[in-house]
Amino acid sequence: MNDERRISPIFETITTPTLLLNRERAVANIQRMAARARHSGVRFRPHFKTHQSAVIGEWFRQAGVSAITVSSVSMAGYFARHGWTDITIAFPVNLREIEAINRLAGQVRLGLLVEAEAVVSTLSARLAAAVDVWLKVDVGYGRTGVDWADGPRLEALARQVEASPRMALRGLLTHAGHSYRARGQAEVAAVYRQMVHRLAAARDRLNRPGLELSIGDTPTCSLVDDLSAVDEIRPGNFVFFDVMQCQIGACREEEIAVAAVCPVVAVHPEQGKAVIYGGAVHLSKEFIVDPQGRQVFGWPALPAPDGWGPRLPEGYVSGLSQEHGLVRLPPDALAGLHPGDLLVILPVHSCLTANLLRTYHTLDGETFSMLA
Amino acid sequence: MNDERRISPIFETITTPTLLLNRERAVANIQRMAARARHSGVRFRPHFKTHQSAVIGEWFRQAGVSAITVSSVSMAGYFARHGWTDITIAFPVNLREIEAINRLAGQVRLGLLVEAEAVVSTLSARLAAAVDVWLKVDVGYGRTGVDWADGPRLEALARQVEASPRMALRGLLTHAGHSYRARGQAEVAAVYRQMVHRLAAARDRLNRPGLELSIGDTPTCSLVDDLSAVDEIRPGNFVFFDVMQCQIGACREEEIAVAAVCPVVAVHPEQGKAVIYGGAVHLSKEFIVDPQGRQVFGWPALPAPDGWGPRLPEGYVSGLSQEHGLVRLPPDALAGLHPGDLLVILPVHSCLTANLLRTYHTLDGETFSMLA
Numbered sequence: 039m040n041d042e043r044r045i046s047p048i049f050e051t052i053t054t055p056t057l058l059l060n061r062e063r064a065v066a067n068i069q070r071m072a073a074r075a076r077h078s079g080v081r082f083r084p085h086f087k088t089h090q091s092a093v094i095g096e097w098f099r100q101a102g103v104s105a106i107t108v109s110s111v112s113m114a115g116y117f118a119r120h121g122w123t124d125i126t127i128a129f130p131v132n133l134r135e136i137e138a139i140n141r142l143a144g145q146v147r148l149g150l151l152v153e154a155e156a157v158v159s160t161l162s163a164r165l166a167a168a169v170d171v172w173l174k175v176d177v178g179y180g181r182t183g184v185d186w187a188d189g190p191r192l193e194a195l196a197r198q199v200e201a202s203p204r205m206a207l208r209g210l211l212t213h214a215g216h217s218y219r220a221r222g223q224a225e226v227a228a229v230y231r232q233m234v235h236r237l238a239a240a241r242d243r244l245n246r247p248g249l250e251l252s253i254g255d256t257p258t259c260s261l262v263d264d265l266s267a268v269d270e271i272r273p274g275n276f277v278f279f280d281v282m283q284c285q286i287g288a289c290r291e292e293e294i295a296v297a298a299v300c301p302v303v304a305v306h307p308e309q310g311k312a313v314i315y316g317g318a319v320h321l322s323k324e325f326i327v328d329p330q331g332r333q334v335f336g337w338p339a340l341p342a343p344d345g346w347g348p349r350l351p352e353g354y355v356s357g358l359s360q361e362h363g364l365v366r367l368p369p370d371a372l373a374g375l376h377p378g379d380l381l382v383i384l385p386v387h388s389c390l391t392a393n394l395l396r397t398y399h400t401l402d403g404e405t406f407s408m409l410a
Numbered sequence: 411m412n413d414e415r416r417i418s419p420i421f422e423t424i425t426t427p428t429l430l431l432n433r434e435r436a437v438a439n440i441q442r443m444a445a446r447a448r449h450s451g452v453r454f455r456p457h458f459k460t461h462q463s464a465v466i467g468e469w470f471r472q473a474g475v476s477a478i479t480v481s482s483v484s485m486a487g488y489f490a491r492h493g494w495t496d497i498t499i500a501f502p503v504n505l506r507e508i509e510a511i512n513r514l515a516g517q518v519r520l521g522l523l524v525e526a527e528a529v530v531s532t533l534s535a536r537l538a539a540a541v542d543v544w545l546k547v548d549v550g551y552g553r554t555g556v557d558w559a560d561g562p563r564l565e566a567l568a569r570q571v572e573a574s575p576r577m578a579l580r581g582l583l584t585h586a587g588h589s590y591r592a593r594g595q596a597e598v599a600a601v602y603r604q605m606v607h608r609l610a611a612a613r614d615r616l617n618r619p620g621l622e623l624s625i626g627d628t629p630t631c632s633l634v635d636d637l638s639a640v641d642e643i644r645p646g647n648f649v650f651f652d653v654m655q656c657q658i659g660a661c662r663e664e665e666i667a668v669a670a671v672c673p674v675v676a677v678h679p680e681q682g683k684a685v686i687y688g689g690a691v692h693l694s695k696e697f698i699v700d701p702q703g704r705q706v707f708g709w710p711a712l713p714a715p716d717g718w719g720p721r722l723p724e725g726y727v728s729g730l731s732q733e734h735g736l737v738r739l740p741p742d743a744l745a746g747l748h749p750g751d752l753l754v755i756l757p758v759h760s761c762l763t764a765n766l767l768r769t770y771h772t773l774d775g776e777t778f779s780m781l782a
Binding site for chain 1 (some may be wrong): 459502507685690691695696748750751765
């Protein structure tokens with residue numbers, strides 16, 4: 039086995055795939071994004087779906103955050119119980135949860151997203167407390183929302199909301215998920231410019247005073263310096279970052295704040311690979327396609343005194359089954375690796391990996407669980 | 411909303427993505443596979459990683475099963491606590507869990523997989539109770555194991571195991587995961603024939619009396635009628651089946667026994683799609699590529715009195731983000747769909763979907779959780 043006992047006491051007790059959290063990096067990521075928001079004079083309403091943790095939520099509070107975003111009613115309930123009083127559920131309203139929504143709306147300032155007149159009608163009839171309403175706009179991602187150019191539909195929705203005594207029209211909200219297909223600052227900035235142009239055009243057509251614009255994706259919020267064309271940013275992933283954000287250029291590898299520590303169970307130097315206990319149920323099946331056209335499910339690194347070292351050159355996770363991971367490594371890296379050692383895997387999509395592993399282990403030995 | 415209240419009371423209370431289990435189908439799948447094993451005169455040691463449930467384990471017990479397979483030490487511990495006394499951990503030994511392995515070996519007949527001399531040496535020194543040992547053989551899948559043609563290495567491992575008083579050499583074990591790339595009975599049968607040829611060749615070279623052969627993949631065990639060339643089969647997925655097994659031809663759609671029920675939150679007829687509350691954290695990012703070259707993350711169906719109806723023609727889940735799913739549907743299907751309705755999604759890979767949703771809801775209203 040490698041000398042992880044000499045490296046950091048955290049590794050000594052690890053026997054199964056474990057989510058390691060570099061608190062220092064996460065706090066730095068939070069502070070950097072908070073400073074970016076201040077610099078642009080926009081509200082910072084971070085998305086808490088990435089970490090889903092009240093403990094990490096406090097790190098945001100210490101950075102001055104008081105308004106948050108979540109992606110489900112149950113997540114909103116969890117953070118409401120932990121003292122958050124201004125929460126947007128950035129997901130089209132799920133009418134089947136109207137009772138839980140009403141309970142929440144009675145407790146906190148609740149923001150909801152609407153994009154369909156039928157939903158606004160039902161809400162109008164069934165809401166028991168006041169809510170903020172954002173019109174969900176599609177600026178080109180194509181996931182969901184009203185097309186930014188569909189002025190009549192946005193106008194109809196706005197009128198419907200204004201006619202409902204319990205709904206306050208707050209503004210237009212979008213998620214430019216297509217920034218994930220961009221590479222580098224210039225391409226991401228182009229997505230941002232187009233998004234802002236479209237949002238502003240939609241707002242101008244609505245022609246109502248005080249309507250706000252809210253955007254959400256981590257690449258844009260990380261790479262565009264002047265965000266002052268909008269009123270609110272809702273990035274989430276940046277707290278941890280991951281391999282995908284590195285590929286986009288939204289972070290440096292040294293800013294990735296979570297990783298999965300996985301036991302090595304087999305080494306096959308003749309095949310250029312090691313096998314880890316760490317599979318789809320730990321890392322998720324999310325992958326990137328690297329410049330060589332290969333599917334990459336994570337980047338391997340070695341345990342180090344400060345958590346983990348740099349990504350092993352040429353190394354990548356090439357495949358995952360339910361519990362197995364295959365890690366391609368060059369001969370020199372494999373020569374030093376033995377069953378019983380640990381590899382640290384930088385995740386492709388930290389939100390999904392954290393959601394699977396659920397319990398955070400900080401480098402200083404603190405342990406806490408998601409939604410606990 | 412659609413009339414699911416008139417359809418089945420189970421749907422009435424569903425508000426968030428929910429794992430529905432058709433018990434009748436699962437029991438039929440179990441009985442069919444048990445009968446196949448009996449017909450071929452081979453031991454049926456089903457893999458319990460798919461369901462991870464003591465309740466479902468009892469359905470296997472009623473079909474005459476007494477020996478099981480799991481993929482982790484913790485899963486072995488769970489099923490040992492639920493009265494299973496003959497358990498193979500079909501995963502290369504994780505030396506970091508030696509203490510838990512020793513506890514288990516003292517309680518049940520425990521089977522371990524080895525493929526490296528360094529691991530056998532450590533086990534030899536540290537095992538505190540007797541275990542069965544299987545040599546893990548790679549017959550062409552390329553995930554892990556000793557290459558079937560590497561006679562000297564298999565011989566060295568066998569000698570090492572025989573020299574250890576606590577290890578009993580049981581046989582050769584493989585997982586022909588490449589059967590998942592086959593399509594239809596003939597291609598799967600070809601994988602089986604090659605696998606059996608290779609396993610038998612490796613056993614012949616070892617030339618020891620009583621060595622058994624154990625195979626594991628669901629496609630082979632479902633599609634090959636005469637499995638008598640081996641001694642043991644360890645399929646797991648067949649208890650639920652899924653879209654992937656349908657694509658291979660290992661099951662019919664009517665045999666799929668689990669599905670994720672997801673609320674519809676938006677309908678965009680002009681874009682040919684609906685949006686569901688049901689994303690990567692519910693279904694997993696596993697996909698198949700369909701004959702049209704499209705990535706498919708699930709098949710949509712409608713709630714029905716007996717659980718769910720047939721797959722909606724032309725319908726498929728085309729994309730997933732953390733909580734959103736995009737469902738492509740033809741105009742007639744979209745015309746009848748509204749926010750607040752439910753869609754039933756047949757999973758691409760039932761093992762991963764069950765592992766994410768964790769709590770089973772049977773059609774007759776029973777509820778029980780994985781590993782509980």
